[in-house]
Amino acid sequence: MASKSTLNAKNLEALGTERLAQLLIEISTGDAAAKRKLRLALAGAEGPREAAREITKRLTSIAKARAFVNWQNRKPLVKDLQTQRSAIMEQIAPHDPSEALALLWRLVALATPVFERCDDSSGTVIDIFHQACADLGEVAKAADAAPKALAQQVLDALQDNGFGQYDGLIAIIAPALGPEGIAYLKELVEELGRTPVTVPPKNEWQAVGWGSGGTRYAHEMEERARQSTVEMALKDIADVQGDVDGFIAQYDPKTRKVPKIATEIAQRLLAAGRAGDALGFIERAEVKDARWIPPEWLDARLAVLEALDRKDEAQAFRWACFARDLSGEHLRDYVKRLPDFEDTEAEERAMAHAATHPDLLAALAFFLNWPSPDHAAKMLVGRYDQIDGDHYEILAPAAEALSERHPLAATVLLRAMIDFTLREARQKRYGYAAQHLATCADLANRIEGFAPLEPHEAYVARLRAAHGKKTGFWGQLT
Template sequence: MAGKRTLNSGNLESLGAAVLAELLMEVSSGNAVIQRRLRLAIAAAEGASEAAQEVRKRLAAIARSGTYVDARKRKALLAELHSQLQAISGPIAAADPGLAMDLLVRFLQLGDGVLDRCSDSTGAVIGVFRQAAASLGPIASAAQLEPARLAEQVCDLLTDNGYGQFDQLIPAVAGALGEPGLRQLEQACRERGAIDGHVALLQIAECRGDVDAYLAQFSASQLSWPNTAADVANHLLAAGRPEQALAVLDGAARGATTWHSPEWDLSRIAVLDVLGRGEEAQQLRWESFRSTLSIPRLRDYLQRLEAFTDAEAEERAFLVAEEHAMPLLALEFLVAWPALPRAERFVIEHWQEWDGEAFEVFGPAAERLSADHPLAAMVLLRAMVVFALSMGRAKRYRHAAEYLQTCEQLSARIHHWQGIESQGRFMDRLREAFGMKWSFWQLIDRSI
């Protein structure tokens, strides 16, 4: 049970309106974002039209602004956008869906302009506009908007889709458009060259469940690309047309051989299974695994083997991985399977070859190996340290210092170094080679 001093809505409510009002005035002082949210809440209490007037003013101010929003200012911008969107899709939509619809379209129209002047490395800002686009269909349905008008508004928004914020807009509004609206939207998309008509027409066909219209959007040349063929074949298979799906895949077979496509493999496997050609599907699963070292593909393959043959096949798979042309892919497979003793042996056999740039693979691998295979974990951690120092990646120095601390701890559990230099010798070489990296060694000295 929460204590009486725990910050929750119940305890705050017990303070009373007057105390809370004073606290809100105090915490909002000098904070424009909170002040605007409070004004919006006051307006919403007066009614939908008053709240809409407040939202309209804020959207106009955002549209006029030319200030560049860097990473430091992004949090405030996100709070502002979320606040306006919540007001539109919440109390205003509940009281007056038609009014909310007009405001939501205006909000969405801000997309390109805001993203033009914003640092959005995290994707959080574009995420707000995608969230807003997803809510357009339900609000349009609640507003009982005419399909023709909605189709026109959607078409206008797609014209200003410079950052892909409206890539899923058509599926989001398909229910509200209905068949008449989809037909009008299709006509508008064909007429407007500014829109990526191909993608829009594909989505319209998909929303209608019209696989022939979907297929008609691709030329013979486009269908020769394995990934495109796989996409079309999946639609044909879902429509109960596996023979036609196989024919489309066969048309891209040469490309699938030249540029290996896991998507083409998966689609063909599914089609072969439906057609009752299980042995061919099984062979393709194995060949696909040999190329990609895909764990789902291997598990799928092993599950379909006769009893007592899967252990032998698993052993063959390990050998395939260890001989793969991409050692990094092999390491990732062996650790994730998991086959940690094999991963340890593989790491140590290639200890001089590892490129520490692959920290997104080495970090998790070292963590998994550290409990029972400390020497292999150390090899990977050292590789990341050497990479950070040799390439001067100052942002990774703190991580590198932590890796060296971990190596020191691991070294106490290593009794057979298998030809790999001790931690003391490694540190001596590191200081000799990178002694001028003062900021790094300061981190190390502080951690001792």
């Protein structure tokens, strides 16, 4: 049985309301956040209307604040915003969704003044606004908001989305808008698209920054923002309407060849049952000479080929993906689709290919993740002179993983890091290099034959001959 002094709800209730009230007053003295929470609770006890007034006052106060919020004092702001959001959803929304909807719009609108004075490098502040934005859909639906008025609010919000607080808003609000509201929103967006920002007389141009093209002026930035808002909104509207062609129309023919964009188009065409059209966009994407191909494009091409029942081509493409990047995921998908008895042969062929891959570190990662430590060990011993010892973040854990069953391969990795550290005189790594050399000495006791490496004693002698004056290293050996 818990002690009566244990801090829990039951024991606190035993103190009585008067004593608890006194304690709350004492605890909240000097704590602004606690006082605000208590005032909000008292207002909520009077009813949702009083709670709404209290929330409105606090949102107004936050909007007017000018003190800069750095990472050290960001936590109270996050807690304050979260308290207001929770109060809206818990105390107002169940009783008066229309009032809750108005308060949520005010809360998300705070993002602009807040981020103008706030360091949000951790992303914790924007998370609150994204949560509140997500709440808009649920509350707008419950409030049975007028579709056209709601559409206008959505467009107004999207034009004040400088910090991404309204990202995804159209999809979130679509159920509440309904077909009528979505159609009206599209009209509003198209009208905005036909209304460019007015260019003031040149003597009234306001410089707001500089870029590669020279001075940037306020009206130019506003025009770019307008165009971006229109393009993004029309794409999102096309998505919620299931209008794939409307989505495609937002990109010019050249942009449609960008692998990421081609993938987005293909995914939508595939979902609409237009696999043939999807393949066309995938094949026209400019990936032939690309140094890096988005994995989403690879997956989309495979999905399209499967949808078209071009399974042999899909298999050949899976192998090509593996062969280029040593993608274990594509190899697994390739092998599991093979007939019985062919999978083992294919896997051995894959291991042989990986062992000679130009990127030794990629091959090492592949072998360890497959997992196939035996192949990793064989490759390392055979290609010991190709290892770049600078990549300690990969080599150190790999050496540890191999040390039990493959001490020679682990030694190869440890020596590569030691050699690099001493050769480049990386003094900050001397301590680690000394530990690696000590580990090499332990591993040497379990190595029957060092070929093609030199024995441990000979290796240490060579190090002393070449780097004997680096006392910062030798002094750390025990």
